[in-house]
Amino acid sequence: MADKSEGLKVILLNHSMRMNANGIIVGAAVFLIIGICHPVVIKMEYRWGKKTWWVMAAAGTAFAVASLFVSETIASTILGAAAFSCYWGIHEILSQEMRVLRGWFPENPARHDYYEQRRKELNLEKYPSHKNLKAKIQ
Numbered sequence: 115m116a117d118k119s120e121g122l123k124v125i126l127l128n129h130s131m132r133m134n135a136n137g138i139i140v141g142a143a144v145f146l147i148i149g150i151c152h153p154v155v156i157k158m159e160y161r162w163g164k165k166t167w168w169v170m171a172a173a174g175t176a177f178a179v180a181s182l183f184v185s186e187t188i189a190s191t192i193l194g195a196a197a198f199s200c201y202w203g204i205h206e207i208l209s210q211e212m213r214v215l216r217g218w219f220p221e222n223p224a225r226h227d228y229y230e231q232r233r234k235e236l237n238l239e240k241y242p243s244h245k246n247l248k249a250k251i252q
Contacts, residue, residue: 164208177197
């Protein structure tokens with residue numbers, strides 16, 4: 115009887131000692147991808163405006179298609195994460211314009227007239243007070 119329990123302990127110990135680093139690798143890659151996408155979105159809106167959303171859509175689609183054809187699980191997962199980070203970047207580019215219009219991020223001086231026109235269209239003021247901002251949200 116003691117032999118069977120000893121064998122079971124050895125099996126359990128061997129099983130618990132095997133570690134899988136895949137989650138850590140993918141997590142670190144996603145962290146890096148998000149860290150790269152954030153400043154890219156800010157720079158794209160600053161230089162070219164929200165009309166560059168299609169670049170993120172094309173990149174996301176390319177990453178998604180690539181993830182379908184990569185047989186390695188970790189690489190495919192990372193490519194899929196990059197794809198959906200790019201898709202989320204589309205939303206962020208569009209939102210970034212509103213942040214610039216509100217004065218939360220610097221505007222490109224070469225496109226100042228565009229921003230002023232958009233502020234008038236949306237009835238926004240630059241650097242709104244919290245009281246005015248709350249009223250517009252509600």
